[in-house]
Amino acid sequence: MLTLRQRSILKAIVETYIATAEPVGSKALSGKYNFGVSSATLRNEMAELIAQGYLEQPHTSAGRVPTHQGYRLYVNELMNGYSLTPDDSAELKNALRLKIARYDKLTEELGQVLSRLTNYAAVAAAPKLSSGRTIRRIDVIPCDGQICVLLVVLGNGVVRDRMITVAEKPSTAALYDFLATVNGMLVGLEPSAVTVGHLKALNEAARYGCGDIMAQLTDFLTELAEASGEMEIATAGEGNLLSYPEYRDPDKAKELFGFLNDADNVEWLPMPGDAPVVVRIGAENPAGPLQNASLMVTGCSLGGGYRGYLGIVGPTRMDYSRLAARLSFFARGLSAVLGEAVNAPAEEDKEKGDEEHGRAREETT
Amino acid sequence: MLTLRQRSILKAIVETYIATAEPVGSKALSGKYNFGVSSATLRNEMAELIAQGYLEQPHTSAGRVPTHQGYRLYVNELMNGYSLTPDDSAELKNALRLKIARYDKLTEELGQVLSRLTNYAAVAAAPKLSSGRTIRRIDVIPCDGQICVLLVVLGNGVVRDRMITVAEKPSTAALYDFLATVNGMLVGLEPSAVTVGHLKALNEAARYGCGDIMAQLTDFLTELAEASGEMEIATAGEGNLLSYPEYRDPDKAKELFGFLNDADNVEWLPMPGDAPVVVRIGAENPAGPLQNASLMVTGCSLGGGYRGYLGIVGPTRMDYSRLAARLSFFARGLSAVLGEAVNAPAEEDKEKGDEEHGRAREETT
DNA sequence: TTTTAGCACTCTGTCTCCCGGAGTGCTAAT
DNA sequence: ATTAGCACTCCGGGAGACAGAGTGCTAAAA
Secondary structure, three states, X not given: XXXXXXXXXXXXXXXXXXXXXXXXXXXXXXXXXXXXXXXXXXXXXHHHHHHOOOEEOOOOOOOXXXXXXXXXXHHHHHOOOXXXXXXXXXXXXXXXXXXXXXXXXXXXXHHHHHHHHHOOEEEEEEEOOOOOOOEEEEEEXXXXXXXXXXXXXXXXXXXXXEEEEOOOOOOHHHHHHHHXXXXXXXXXXXXXXXXXXXHHHHHHHOOOOOHHHHHHHHHHHHHHHHHOOOEEEEEEOHHHHHHOHHHOOHXXXXXXXXXXXXXXXXXXXXXXXXXXXXXXXXXXXXXXXXXXXXXXXXXXXXXXXXXXXXXXXXXXXXXXXXXXXXXXXXXXXXXXXXHHHHHOOOOOOHHHHHHHHOOOEOOOO | OOXXXXXXXXXXXXXXXXXXOOOEOHHHHHHHOOOOOOHHHHHHHHHHHHHOOOEEOOOOOXXXXXXXXXXXXXXXXXXXXXXXXXXXXXXXXXXXXXXXXOHHHHHHHHHHHHXXXXXXXXXXXXXXXOOOOOEEEEEEEEXXXXXXXXXXXXXXXXXXXXXXXOOOOOOHHHHHHHHHHHHHHHOOOOHHHOOHHHHHHHHHHOOOOOHHHHHHHHHHHHHHHHHOOOEEEEEEOHHHHHHOHHHOOHHHHHHHHHHHHOOOOOOOOOOOOOOXXXXXXXXXXXXXXXXXXEEEEEEEEOOOOOEEEEEEEEEOOOOHHHHHHHHHHHHHHHHHHHHHHHHOOOOOOHHHHHHHHOOOEOXXX
């Protein structure tokens, strides 16, 4: 229902608005781009675009601003795939040399890197470590005094530990027996698959001063089981948003900051299955404070079949094309690095697809 | 050199300025407090306070604002010890029921709690886990495929782990021998005390396919040794600052945010030995972006002889008295909880000193 | 029928001016 | 030493003026 010319006008408007943050008028537009038509014609076309809901006017006699719908059309059909410049990809690749020594700080570190890379607020999410992994080994290591360490090693090299205190230390032999029993029964199960029956049986085996340990192990396993399937989410770089005129009002900024920092709430983060990059523009977001912000999210493989998610939060007036390209490139690079850490595959197909990272998949509406 | 009356006038000015964020004039002051003197006299005294550097005027014919020096005197000598209300202490105690299941997220979680509790930006610092602890046990746990997990258990129940990949898996027996040798040689040492000699000797012992593991263990130990003595630092709740008029200018806010989030830099955080609460006001801070902010820091015991630090960052116009009280109470409570987790002492002396948390120790100048 | 030129109109943002209010410094009287 | 009084200063907010950018509409041109 939009003519070709209308589409290219919309595209031009979105792009200049993204660049300037100011309503764009017909004259300025016809000066910058060369449509071969006069500003009057542009005005007529813009009027039509307003009628169809792609643009709006802050007030009569102001320039035009894209609506959510306008951005959406832009993202879905209009915007160019962005070619990363050599500088871009060098920068991104460089950022990928991050240390992932500590798996449990992965989300935080990724968030920080990503926010620095994009100059927006970033979000990173990964399944909690125990999620869906089977128990490989349970161990108890006595330390100083009454302290012991409980260790649960899960699939893919994930280790969870917990410090406990015991009333009295079991003998080495008793501990050995205890561990043999426990491991015999629980290895191979997921924490969530440990039943009351298992625990009861183990409790009986836990004589000779291991009862105390058993109780705390039960707690620990329960906790691991409960964390299964949950996502851990970290945000970073909120401060970057203060640069953008949209967030110069500290109250707005504060609202969004507060929302992003409320780590308990993950509902707002889409977790795309296979779309390269999911974009949610303004009102498309379910959560209130995001309704005048935009969110871009992409998934990445964390190795071992686990998926993490990387995203960017910013004003609706975002450089979607460029950011989608960077986000997607970064996520793919990360997948390669993490996949490599686990599966050690050959990796040198990185160069081949640099151009076509830019196209974002439309959000299912 | 200040008369008693001047001191109480300064006190009144600081307190009303803290409450209102607006320059306080002689008339308003004489209306609110009852000094038994007229506003003219107040003016004379205020002029003297300006001459001595405790106050300043944004411009002629405006009210007065405390200088850093004024705040300093207030904090050192003028302010009342703040009595926590029952609500206060209930709230604080409640916050102490936080989960400290994951020692390695301690700083982040504490920072978040503290910022929520105070409505300022908060900072928490703790020594990196490996700092100064001896090796209790080293273990290697084979997982799926070529993945193994390297475990190093340190004193006080601190566990560090690392995922590694090996070219080929050693046999169970070889691994057993290898671990026996490694543990025999390294247990009881601090990671930083492991010498090249040790490693060389171990390398020779690492036959039967364990060479790969040994190399990665060496890396890991080196890393642990290097982290010794370093502090880990986390900030949280920067967004809270946006509420205060001092940070309504997004550029100011951004500068401070950026600074606080630069985790590499810890120079700016004082780590008091025994002072209840250290206060650094404005220009007393070494770091640029903090020079028009204030910082309150207190230490707390993390158990096992380790000390962490908790702090608050905000505008110089802070409610020092109240915050010092809360900070100190929180830190003491935390010390009790963490001390208990490690040493399990009796703890019920908590109630006794609620009144005198408020007095902050002067910064050594 | 589509495009364009022209024109009158509207709205914003900025600048200036103005004024009330709060506060000061000084002087003279208490 | 204190106070009352007074003239002066400065900020902040509101009213008015104005330039600039942009619009909608109409009538002419293609």
